[in-house]
Amino acid sequence: xxxxxxxxxxxxxxxxxxxxxxxxxxxxxxxxxxxxxxxxxxxxxxxxxxxxxxxxxxxxxxxxxxxxxxxxxxxxxxxxxxxxxxxxxxxxxxxxxxxxxxxxxxxxxxxxxxxxxxxxxxxxxxxxxxxxxxx
Amino acid sequence: xxxxxxxxxxxxxxxxxxxxxxxxxxxxxxxxxxxxxxxxxxxxxxxxxxxxxxxxxxxxxxxxxxxxxxxxxxxxxxxxxxxxxxxxxxxxxxxxxxxxxxxxxxxxxxxxxxxxxxxxxxxxxxxxxxxxxxxxxxxxxxxxxxxxxxxxxxxxxxxxxxxxxxxxxxxxxxxxxxxxxxxxx
Numbered sequence: 001x002x003x004x005x006x007x008x009x010x011x012x013x014x015x016x017x018x019x020x021x022x023x024x025x026x027x028x029x030x031x032x033x034x035x036x037x038x039x040x041x042x043x044x045x046x047x048x049x050x051x052x053x054x055x056x057x058x059x060x061x062x063x064x065x066x067x068x069x070x071x072x073x074x075x076x077x078x079x080x081x082x083x084x085x086x087x088x089x090x091x092x093x094x095x096x097x098x099x100x101x102x103x104x105x106x107x108x109x110x111x112x113x114x115x116x117x118x119x120x121x122x123x124x125x126x127x128x129x130x131x132x133x134x135x
Numbered sequence: 136x137x138x139x140x141x142x143x144x145x146x147x148x149x150x151x152x153x154x155x156x157x158x159x160x161x162x163x164x165x166x167x168x169x170x171x172x173x174x175x176x177x178x179x180x181x182x183x184x185x186x187x188x189x190x191x192x193x194x195x196x197x198x199x200x201x202x203x204x205x206x207x208x209x210x211x212x213x214x215x216x217x218x219x220x221x222x223x224x225x226x227x228x229x230x231x232x233x234x235x236x237x238x239x240x241x242x243x244x245x246x247x248x249x250x251x252x253x254x255x256x257x258x259x260x261x262x263x264x265x266x267x268x269x270x271x272x273x274x275x276x277x278x279x280x281x282x283x284x285x286x287x288x289x290x291x292x293x294x295x296x297x298x299x300x301x302x303x304x305x306x307x308x309x310x311x312x313x314x315x316x317x318x319x320x
Binding site: 080082108112113 | 192193218286295
């Protein structure tokens, strides 16, 4: 009895987290569309993960995969500091994509740091679509 | 089923008692390490700082650099050791308050005071590893122990060798160099 209550609780928590990232991403995709993006593609998002920066000396040779690995369901490691970075894909890390401000903060920091510029609404939408498609 | 519930109950009981004991131990550890004046460096207690700075690197305690160094670092987050680490103005203000109030030259913790005292008044170091105190404390460690060591690579990774770094304790008796072992000079 106690066990089933606990299982119920756990699955409810899982469900709530899933709902959380789905709603957050939906809102962000709508926002990106309002900003001019159209038809998001997981394949384009995956291409972005491996695109090497050309934005000046600080971005030289870097891409998202340098720290996040080429598979978003796997944990990464900061290239310089060695800090472990939890997986990007919600399937492996349910805490991801729960908070729109946090998503935007990391797009800002990491697009500038890697591509040497801010990402377009299209790129951001493609990338989120890719992360959600990862199984 | 009854048997299973009983086992579950016993398991939970052991967990609770075990948890209680470990809590008790950590409390007495704290007492043993003494009051404020014996503390090494105050541990990080600001969630904003842990989240915004500690996501990419060890969350260096504010007591590891003087206030003027933290101000200089915060003013240049757009180009932070080759990375973009921008935060909103609001977050930057909050971080500035936290870091400067608890900076090495503003607190009473033993190692913080030594770090602050090792920096000339006209210097504003942005790397902890460049402060005179840090250099003196690490100069006897052979470069080969860390430079090509995949688990270290750079002295910026405090936690790689200082097993209690996160608690703000940098005592040499707690040092474990990966692949090398204990270090005491």
